[in-house]
Amino acid sequence: MKLNVIVNGQKISEEVAESTLLIDFLRNHGFYSVKRGCETSNCGLCTVLMDGKPVLSCSMLALKAEGHTITTLEGVEEQAKQFTQFMAEEGAEQCGYCSPGLIMNVIAMSQELTHPTQEEIKRYLAGNLCRCSGYMGQMRAIEKFLRKEQL
Amino acid sequence: MLQIQKYYRAESLEQAYQELIKNRNNQIIAGMLWLKMQDRLIPCAIDLSQCQIDQIEETEHEFKIGAMCTLRQLETHASLNAFFDDILKKSVQDIVGVQFRNMATVGGSIYSRFGFSDLLCALLCLDCDVVCYKKGTIPLKEYIHQEYERDILTHVILHKKKVKTAFACVRKSSTDFSILNVSASLNQEKIRLCIGARPQKAEMLEFDPSLNLNQVMQEVEQHFSFWDNMRASQRYRKHLCKGLVSQVMNELKGAQE
Numbered sequence: 001m002k003l004n005v006i007v008n009g010q011k012i013s014e015e016v017a018e019s020t021l022l023i024d025f026l027r028n029h030g031f032y033s034v035k036r037g038c039e040t041s042n043c044g045l046c047t048v049l050m051d052g053k054p055v056l057s058c059s060m061l062a063l064k065a066e067g068h069t070i071t072t073l074e075g076v077e078e079q080a081k082q083f084t085q086f087m088a089e090e091g092a093e094q095c096g097y098c099s100p101g102l103i104m105n106v107i108a109m110s111q112e113l114t115h116p117t118q119e120e121i122k123r124y125l126a127g128n129l130c131r132c133s134g135y136m137g138q139m140r141a142i143e144k145f146l147r148k149e150q151l
Numbered sequence: 152m153l154q155i156q157k158y159y160r161a162e163s164l165e166q167a168y169q170e171l172i173k174n175r176n177n178q179i180i181a182g183m184l185w186l187k188m189q190d191r192l193i194p195c196a197i198d199l200s201q202c203q204i205d206q207i208e209e210t211e212h213e214f215k216i217g218a219m220c221t222l223r224q225l226e227t228h229a230s231l232n233a234f235f236d237d238i239l240k241k242s243v244q245d246i247v248g249v250q251f252r253n254m255a256t257v258g259g260s261i262y263s264r265f266g267f268s269d270l271l272c273a274l275l276c277l278d279c280d281v282v283c284y285k286k287g288t289i290p291l292k293e294y295i296h297q298e299y300e301r302d303i304l305t306h307v308i309l310h311k312k313k314v315k316t317a318f319a320c321v322r323k324s325s326t327d328f329s330i331l332n333v334s335a336s337l338n339q340e341k342i343r344l345c346i347g348a349r350p351q352k353a354e355m356l357e358f359d360p361s362l363n364l365n366q367v368m369q370e371v372e373q374h375f376s377f378w379d380n381m382r383a384s385q386r387y388r389k390h391l392c393k394g395l396v397s398q399v400m401n402e403l404k405g406a407q408e
Contacts, residue, residue: 001158018158018196041184042326047250053223054250059187061180063158064198105250126326127248 005065007031008075016062022048022055025062026072033073033100037129044128045101047108048072054108073100079107079149086145092137102128106142110149118143153187155196164204164284164303167197172301179303181219181259184251199258204305207231214309218258222246222270225257235277235309238316238334242273247326262304264295264352271295272332272347273318274307275355282306292355314338317402319395320348323382330383333395337403344371344396349388350380364397371396 004013007029016025023046026034034057037045046058049071073080080103087093102125109116109124116124121142130138161167171177177195180186186193204217207228214231222243225231232240246252246269260270261281279291284303291307314336320329332347342360344367347353356374358367377388 018155019153040188041251042247044248044250050253053253055253056250059184059251060254061155061158061183061196061198063160064183064200066160105248108249123244124249126245127250 001063003063003066005062005067006069008071018061018063020062021058022060022062022065022070023057025065026057026070031072031074035097035100037098037101042127042129043098043101044105045098047101047104047128049104049108052108052111054105071104073103076104076107082148083107083141083145086141087138090137090141090144092133092141094132098128098130102130102138106145110146115150116146121146153183153189154192156193157195158198159195160198160201162201164199164202164305167199167202168284168303170195170197171303175301179258179262181262182221182255184255185259185263185265199303202305204258212311214311216257216307216309218256218262218304218306220257221253222255222257222260223249223252225270226252231309234311235314236316238273238277238318238336239270241318242269242320242332242334245269245320245322245325245329257307258304261291261294261307262299264299266350266352267328267348268352269320269329269332269347272334272345272353274309275345275347275353276316276334276336276343277314278310278312280308280310282308295352295354312338315403317399319398321391321395328382331388331391331395333392333399335399335403342400342403344399346371346375346392346396349375349377350382351376351378364400367396367400368393 003016023034035045036058037043039058041056041059046056047054048057050068083103105128159170174194178193180196199219205219206217208215225239226243260268280288281291281294282288282305284305286302316336318334320332322329329348334345336343341357343357345353345355377385379385
């Protein structure tokens with residue numbers, strides 16, 4: 001079936017198999033930041049933005065994105081770079097595998113919540129799992145990033 | 152693995168219904184989150200995204216919630232939550248993560264009448280109807296006991312009857328399935344208490360607000376059954392139940408005084 005979608009500002013129109021998941025469609029187009037972690041809709045690694053809202057690309061049919069705008073990490077390079085600098089300064093990352101999903105959700109949060117409290121940040125990001133850290137470094141980096149973003 | 156032979160983007164509920172009844176294995180896919188975990192072949196997956204049932208409409212007497220509204224829409228709807236003391240927000244906010252709740256739908260959770268449904272437990276303590284395309288309007292408390300018919304749940308209606316509400320749940324980790332859910336509402340005449348994730352679907356009990364906690368516990372013991380599953384034993388659930396029921400009753404009592 002034909003799918004028309006805008007990914008990172010680029011229009012894509014092509015035939016896709018009905019069962020194709022959004023994650024596979026995106027990876028087939030070279031957006032390799034989008035990765036599978038758990039495949040049970042729990043870990044948040046495959047997070048992309050659909051019309052600015054974070055969704056799990058491993059759990060959505062590509063065809064459901066018809067007419068919508070998808071943003072992956074490749075589409076928010078500048079913001080991602082700023083955020084990862086805060087992450088590096090806080091020594092937050094160990095293996096870095098969960099980063100793409102976390103970054104996408106932090107960006108979504110910065111657009112949705114204004115001056116969130118720590119509790120609100122935790123709630124918003126509860127669906128992004130990291131198995132190396134205890135989230136402390138991430139929390140410091142996120143708070144600094146938000147302070148800069150939401151002056 | 153879930154396999155889909157044909158994807159059908161219905162433009163009206165009638166189109167969706169006609170496609171649904173063509174084959175008993177055809178399926179409305181809603182948010183597709185639970186479906187995706189299944190190993191099955193769907194001849195035709197019917198998407199209701201274009202059927203214009205994805206909004207919450209507020210009128211003088213009710214909130215009309217479209218079946219394709221996401222759990223996140225419920226969670227963030229200010230006047231809906233203000234009216235019912237945040238019970239909808241409280242019931243869904245621990246479900247996996249924001250990304251998941253941006254996809255999971257009200258209709259998917261309520262049509263399926265999942266045992267683990269936190270939302271079903273919360274809605275059941277309110278004055279709530281469901282609207283089905285063919286069958287029309289049915290009170291939720293009756294709908295939960297009905298067969299899974301070949302019909303489309305189109306709306307959930309919450310009547311604006313002022314009640315005080317409370318919700319409590321226990322999860323092993325913050326975003327996991329509930330081991331037990333308890334919701335309650337209070338008006339002048341009665342208290343409505345619902346217990347879900349027993350692990351069976353939520354059930355409801357009504358009693359006079361003058362009952363004391365011991366009497367309430369006796370009623371609960373007679374009325375509700377609990378079972379084992381991989382998350383918790385029957386004994387553990389019974390034990391938890393006492394704590395959660397007393398927690399929600401205290402919350403309601405605080406509001407009463």
